[in-house]
Each structure stands twice: as C-alpha cells, then as structure tokens.
Amino acid sequence: MEHELKEIIKKCDTAIKEEDFDTLMNYYTEDAILVVKPGRIARGKNEIKKAFIEISKYFNNSIVPAQGEMIILEAGDTALVLSQTLLDADKEDSEFSMERKATYVFKKNSNAEWLCAIDNSYGTDLLSN
Numbered sequence: 001m002e003h004e005l006k007e008i009i010k011k012c013d014t015a016i017k018e019e020d021f022d023t024l025m026n027y028y029t030e031d032a033i034l035v036v037k038p039g040r041i042a043r044g045k046n047e048i049k050k051a052f053i054e055i056s057k058y059f060n061n062s063i064v065p066a067q068g069e070m071i072i073l074e075a076g077d078t079a080l081v082l083s084q085t086l087l088d089a090d091k092e093d094s095e096f097s098m099e100r101k102a103t104y105v106f107k108k109n110s111n112a113e114w115l116c117a118i119d120n121s122y123g124t125d126l127l128s129n
Contacts, residue, residue: 003072005079005106008114013065019056021049028116029107035120048119059089077108085121100125 008027015024025045034042034051042051056063068084081104088098105118120126 003074005072005081005114006067006070008106009067009070009081009083009104012116013067016052016056017064019061021052024052025049027114028119029109032115032117032119035122035126038122038126059087062090064088079106079114080104081106082123 012024012027015021015027025048028045028048031044032048034048036042036051036055042048064087066086066088068086070081070083073080073082081102083102083104085100085102086098087100100121101123102121103118103123104116104120106114107117109115
C-alpha cells in the first residue's frame with residue numbers, strides 16, 4: 001500500500017504546476033521553512049508563498065515538479081521523506097540542478113493530517129555550498 005505522504009506530495013506538485021499557491025499552503029505548518037536556494041530560506045507560510053511565486057517566475061511559469069524514487073521514514077507524528085525530485089521547465093539555463101535528492105520533514109497536526117515542516121529540495125547538496 002502506498003504511504004499517504006506520496007499522495008500529499010503529488011497534490012503539492014500539482015498545486016505548484018497549476019500555480020495554486022493558496023492550496024499549496026494548506027500542506028505546510030505555520031512555522032514551516034522552505035530552502036529557496038542554497039543560502040536562502042523562507043520561513044512561515046507568507047514567505048513560502050512569496051518564494052513559490054518568485055520560483056514560478058524564475059522558471060517562466062512553466063515548472064512541473066515530479067517525484068521519482070521515494071523513501072519515507074516514519075516515527076510517531078514525524079516523517080522524513082527522501083525523494084528523487086525532478087523539475088521540468090521551459091527554462092534551459094537554470095543555475096540549479098533539475099534533478100535533486102530532496103529531503104522533506106512532515107509532522108502530523110492535531111487532526112492527524114500530515115503537514116510539511118521542512119521543504120528542502122536540495123537535500124544534502126546544501127553541504128557542498
């Protein structure tokens with residue numbers, strides 16, 4: 001059986017593709033962080049939403065994220081997701097890799113819903129920068 005987080009991440013990818021950032025924010029904790037790029041972190045839903053709008057513009061409003069192989073390590077109300085993240089876009093000259101080994105941390109809220117607390121599409125590549 002597929003882990004429910006795979007479906008949630010797929011919904012997030014669809015919201016990014018469709019630039020439905022209000023829906024996307026429903027999948028983040030209030031105090032979540034997003035690694036926008038090495039050296040730049042967005043904190044909280046407002047900053048994260050603004051960052052996704054900027055990211056979308058950077059990729060000429062054509063970004064299509066998808067997940068490849070994925071491992072989910074769950075302990076109680078916390079899950080670490082290791083994922084092969086693939087980005088497709090009309091922008092060919094990006095200074096950032098379009099294939100990444102992402103790390104995400106999800107926590108269950110009081111309604112037992114998984115929400116993203118840490119969104120790091122760069123994964124351990126941050127150690128190289």
